[in-house]
Amino acid sequence: MNEQGRPARVGGGALVTRGVDEAGVPDYHAPMIENPPPPIVGTAHPRLDGYEKTSGRAKYVDDLTFPGMIYGRTVRSTVARGRIRSIQTSAAAADSGFTVVDYRDIPAVNVISLIEDDQPCLVEREIRHMAEPVLLLAHADREKLYGAEVVTDVEESPAILNYEVSDVELKRLTISRGDVDAALAAADVIVEGEYRTGHQEQLYIEPNGVIAVPENGGVTIYGSLQCPFYVMRALRVLLGLPDDKLRVVQAATGGGFGGKEEYPSMLASHAALLALKSGRPVKMIYDRGEDMLATTKRHPFRVRHRTGVSRDGTIVALDVDILVDGGAYTTLTPVVLSRGALHCGGPYRCDNVRVQGRAMMTNTPPNGAFRGFGAPQTLFAIEAHMERIADALGMDSVALREHNALRPGDTTITGGTIGPDGSALEVLREAVTRSDYHAKRAQWRGTNRGIGLALFFHGAGFTGDGERKLASRAAIETTATGVRILAGTVEIGQGSHTTHAQIVAETLGLPFDRIAVEHPDTDNVPNSGPTVASRTCMVVGRILQRCSTDLLERLSGMDPADHFKQHGPTRVEQEYEAPLGLHFDEVNYVGDAYGTYAWACDIAEVEIDRDTFEVRPVHFTAVQEIGRAINPVMVRGQIEGGTAQGLGYALLEDVIMRDGGMANNSMTNYIVPTTLDTPTMDVVIMERPYRHGPMGAKGLGELPIDGPAPAVINAIRHLGIELNELPATPERIMEAVCSSE
């Protein structure tokens, strides 16, 4: 282990710097045992599913088959809004091999149960968006299945496609603190700005897919998914079946990024209906075009800032108006708006705050979860806005950020308190020094190179009281060889199984290879909540750490395998415990919205071709403080991968909507970064342990996608081009250049 505060090279070159909390003692201890094994936490254990994946043996849902399996197809609306007069399927009527399902086949309630329960599983009469599921077909022969003609007679009606003119509100919230109007009136300078972000497609390389198998008087779902228990809940409500008739098993999942948070509930519902009606296993795998057309995307945001500052750079008033495109149904939009609003002030102090947020309905496919969950949109806005404030004051923007950055003990926009692990200044200073930011800023002015910075934070775990309400559970159990972890969160590439095993191994003082991880199967694992919100390591890992401490006591010094041989399996299950004193008023938005935050500073170096207006990221510095790197290789992977996605969001990824549907729904025309579009990256992992995280760990998964877009936009601003909208495509850059000439 390193000496405190001294940087050390680990994980193939990422720099880890370590600090301790204010009490001077990290909030983690290995158990007291003789001849302690080498530390497990903090080392780069190879991922548990590594060889399965590199050898091609890992089974993703499309790799599975079942005896008698047939294939399912979704018939979708081709208009954004309308009323179905009739549906006819003559081909299906003529061939008894077809199974046809419409809303009348739903045994209980025609709804995909989530927050508001307003989204039907299948349209009855009213079509509310393009590509909405209307009818389901299944057949053993895929050519017949896709060849079957379905004639839908629809009375089309005018659709609301622009959220800025929509008058149907899905959710509204207000954050209010201090006296904004008085502070604005007294401010030396008021800086205004409007910022826009578009849709972003998750573009996991494995499209959505499930298999539903009728068995045991109910149905089992095998699927590519993030949240097995969300699917359980959706099926329970839709089918009216008790939990013991329902089972959800995660297949190896080829990326999620939020795109397999809520959508698999819809897809699993469809497959389950076909399986129950046909009595046969039904496989439904979307092709890329259907996946992009029909499934969720990141919410477009319009964020307006009116900021009062005093001459010395102090932000005295923050007035923010947030407008969100929710799409046709509520789905997760209220929570996305909430997280967006809670991050909209950036990692800065301000005592007078007014945030008004509204999410509007449009007749477009519902927008949904995507890594960052509202925060990338509002952090883009505030971090682009900070450059304008700096310019308005004639101040260096790093100095402006330093002056206002949240420090331990400071108050957030909702009146919460920043804990001792608050690291805004540390990440900022490290990134600025490391990248030689100021020198490059001066040298490159007027050239074709630009450098830009973003300082940001990300609240870890569910917002507000969410974790308390989830009351997640996880367990460990002795086995003949050691211990098995039982958790309902899933491995989707982030390395959570490996990370959990490291936490448990270290707490128990066992070698890493004596920890097994049970496959997420709702029959075998407790509900540990969804695999979202950067919570799997911090929240579920913490529960597992507590289980391990508890088991240690029960074993009273005995090896778990020996204990198993004498007593059979011993299982310890624990429920989430909220940190003492953590409270949030979800109605008035007052209190600690998150237990803690991870902190980061990104610096983008870009190059422009002034003839073609192409901007390419050349080098990227990411300094990210995440409490404790349980596995530095996984951590670095999250930071580099999230950064690349964020760079796509910044420069390339443009969802083009026409008539309420995605027009460029192919990988040829929706552009994500290739090797040649991704810069070299200098990653620094900083550690300031969080008292309530396992071994000090905080949430990490989403943090890295928050910074690249504002860092890039600020680098482009350094080139003399001001943009307020994502993505910064060459076409938009050209418009900005031409309009300023």
Added chain:
Amino acid sequence: MKTPISPLELVRPESFEHALRLFAGTPSLTPIAGCTDVYVGLNFGTLKAQSFIDLWGLPELVGIEVVDDVLRFGGLTTHSELVASAEVQEWLPMLAAACREIGGVQIQNRGTLAGNIANGSPAGDTLPVLAVAEAVLVLAHQDGERRVPFNEFYTGYRATVLRPGELIRAIEVPRVDGKQWFRKVGTRAAQAISKIVIAGVRGPQPRIAVGSVAPTVVRLRQTETALAAGASDDDVVAAMMAEIKPIDDIRSTAEYRKTVAANLLRRFLAETA
């Protein structure tokens, strides 16, 4: 895959002569080779063709050679082979540059020069190069061969002078006199479709061609004439603006294409002066 496979027909000739015979007998067949475009269409269910004739692997269509001061490529020469060829590097480096920017390695290994030509996409990356190189296409038919200048090959959007039963056997390029220049502006740095693609030769007879700005690749004759006559850069650019008619599509805008075409023309003029 949206297109049902079972109704499709694939005819597999044993030789090029056999292919010509079969094709002449059934001109409705669609020739396929590297399939990098065909299967995209089949996957999306947008390709109407049902019957195909497979040219892949016919030895008569392979190879790069220099014959009598003419560089000759068999129609099935892949982009990878073009990139790796010493003759191409020496004679026609702009073609190697264009092929290097077509898709990734996987596509370059399968995509062929004749395929790029026959597919006739206005965004085809090799097409402006062939236009300014004044390539000649050797078109073969059961009844005989003819040579058609590349610049007379297209008659409209994905429409060509190919007659029923006729195949592109080879591409011939005479020695190019002057500095060669190529620039593709794609939707990203790799695996990208051109938003604009331009090739130029600066020699005694300047030549310039642009893709993705009209229904076919465009050879800019008026622009070349202006340049040869010593017109100012502004006048040369003005001539170009009269010769291209870009449109808005899901990859870019007409305005962007116009502006960037002009900028790249100026860059060509500056870099090859």
Added chain:
Amino acid sequence: MQLRVNGADYDVTSHPMTRLLDVLREDLRLTGTKEGCGEGECGACTVLVEGEPVCSCLVPVAQVEGAAITTIEGIDEDHPLLRAFVDHGGAQCGICTPGMILAALDIEPDASLDEIRVRLAGNICRCTGYEAIYRAIRDA
């Protein structure tokens, strides 16, 4: 028709226009080859034909009759590149990994970063940002 995959011979009765990808996955049950897009953009379906990477979603099976085809199942699990991918985090969700490994198989560990990037430009990874993949190749 006869197919030679990973050194073994298979009798295949598929329609000649069937995608090589589908023959591998459905007829031969070699499911390590993945479909990400069906349009030759993502590279997840990459296999080697006579040692050269191609997108198996764009190849009619008739065209590879008799050719030597290598899929991820044909790569020894002890291959240094597989080990390096695991050690360096070159695989996260793993769906692009078989195609990525096949595309990277011939890249020399001392290849320049530019060369590695060009060779892998046809393989999209949405998890890693590619950096861990470069480290794996250089350490293999």
